[in-house]
Amino acid sequence: MRLKILKKLFYRIRKRLNSNVCLEIFEIEGGKSEVLLPNGLNAKVVSTQSELQSLQLKNCYCLGIVEKEIEKGSQILLFVENSIIVHFSCFTNKHMYAGEVRRTFCFPKGSLYIYNCYTKTSHRNRKLYFYALSIISGQSKGEVFIASLVENLGSIHIIKKVGFKSVGLIYYTSFMFFENVSSELLQTKIEIRH
Structure with missing residues (x-):
């Protein structure tokens, strides 16, 4: 347990002292797709603890995060x-802090x-990520955004396959206690706050 905590602490210090990250932002117009799930695959959206408890889930790694x-x-x-939770995707209509670039996105x-x-x-x-993105974007009435680190090629491939289009990049660099954030956002209404 101590080793795990020390590794986490070392990782955070190293990341704070020297970090170079590029986050790509994607957008899709919501409500344009309907998803047919394969037999046996059921999706459930929960937003309260009581809804989650009603599913009577076994305790697992994902449950605590959810x-x-x-x-x-x-x-x-x-x-x-x-x-058992085999996949989860979180979504919100609120401002969201992105730890990768240490900034808050306002959509x-x-x-x-x-x-x-x-x-x-x-x-x-098993295409669970694809189905999740398709369901969330298909049920939304407005724009839907998602971000991914540019080196996460598997995630970006699925994001584009669902129909999301790249709307910009956010660069984050830190060295010691100095940091720089720059962005290339294309015709989008996203605001980035410190």
């Missing part, structure tokens, strides 16, 4: 198999931001 995201006021799309009113998506290792390559 509970924390609900406390923040987010909605979570879940794929559950045998009472246009009526839009959604998808973040913190995770698929259990044993369930990867």
